[in-house]
Amino acid sequence: MLRAIAIALGVGSLANGTRNSHALRTLGRATIVRSKSERKNLQDRISGEEMERIDSHHHFWQYSAENYPWISESMSQLRRDFLGRHLAVETTTSQISSVISVQARQSIEETNWLLAQSVGCDWIRGVVGWLPLAASNVCDEMETLREQPKLCGLRHVVQDELDDGFLARSDFNRGISAMKDYGWTYDILIYGRQLPFAIPFVDRHPDQMFVLDHIAKPTIQPDCFDEFWSIQLKELAKRSNVACKFSGVVTEIRAHGWQLHQIQPYWDTALEAFGTDRLMFGSDWPVCLLKTSYADWVASVSSLTSQLSQAEQENFWSKNAIRAYRLK
Numbered sequence: 001m002l003r004a005i006a007i008a009l010g011v012g013s014l015a016n017g018t019r020n021s022h023a024l025r026t027l028g029r030a031t032i033v034r035s036k037s038e039r040k041n042l043q044d045r046i047s048g049e050e051m052e053r054i055d056s057h058h059h060f061w062q063y064s065a066e067n068y069p070w071i072s073e074s075m076s077q078l079r080r081d082f083l084g085r086h087l088a089v090e091t092t093t094s095q096i097s098s099v100i101s102v103q104a105r106q107s108i109e110e111t112n113w114l115l116a117q118s119v120g121c122d123w124i125r126g127v128v129g130w131l132p133l134a135a136s137n138v139c140d141e142m143e144t145l146r147e148q149p150k151l152c153g154l155r156h157v158v159q160d161e162l163d164d165g166f167l168a169r170s171d172f173n174r175g176i177s178a179m180k181d182y183g184w185t186y187d188i189l190i191y192g193r194q195l196p197f198a199i200p201f202v203d204r205h206p207d208q209m210f211v212l213d214h215i216a217k218p219t220i221q222p223d224c225f226d227e228f229w230s231i232q233l234k235e236l237a238k239r240s241n242v243a244c245k246f247s248g249v250v251t252e253i254r255a256h257g258w259q260l261h262q263i264q265p266y267w268d269t270a271l272e273a274f275g276t277d278r279l280m281f282g283s284d285w286p287v288c289l290l291k292t293s294y295a296d297w298v299a300s301v302s303s304l305t306s307q308l309s310q311a312e313q314e315n316f317w318s319k320n321a322i323r324a325y326r327l328k
């Protein structure tokens, strides 16, 4: 399948199995310090596995400053197009077999564009789009997308809402209530400080499936573990209709560069909270490029999961995402 993707997209050298680590380093501007031999060991360990691996969280965009105002001037790595042909290089190299595309700007136009990208692309397994969930006509908008086979979820950028009570708003909750008729999962995108608002929100919708993005973005400082986040995350995880993405973690590190030991306690906490049945892999590419390359992130998470049993690893790398999003 990986070979087929590479060939279809004209990634010649990758289709022939040649790794292009220089290109990846250039693309990724990797800041993690890892020697060539360490990197090779990790890659060999990955390529030795036959396991299906899904990236449950990435973005595509055709960059313009107007459409992506959140990409500031300091994020120069992100100020270009990121499309299927770019991602296919990364997934092929890192032995990721399929992906879920997630919205990055709040517009129906983008949702339709993401769905269009997925047409005829078997390796794009699902799309988490955006609809105006708080709008009075949201059910009409949902109806227009009912027949879209790849649409598996919706997301709203709650982290940027100025009102901390946004998740309690009745209009927004009415939109969430309507989702279960379509079998769509809702992605919760919040910062750690917003976790206390997510708990009663989830409790209002016991029949709705939720996926928490980026382990709810803890504040990762070199010498100070985010205890508040840890307590709140464990409380939220008691709700069995919430799964969690181990993604976007490196970009929460408040330091230049990063090392695996800095994220280990956050991995341990997320794993303890959600267990091996509800935690899943995500890259948050291309946003991850602010701190790491795609290949280094996959290799780092592979290292974290290496202590798990084969069955547990299969859950983390594919089955939990398939379940949470009801992927076909």
Ligand SMILES: [Zn+2]
Binding pocket: 057, 058, 059, 102, 248, 284, 287
């Ligand atoms: Zn993201």
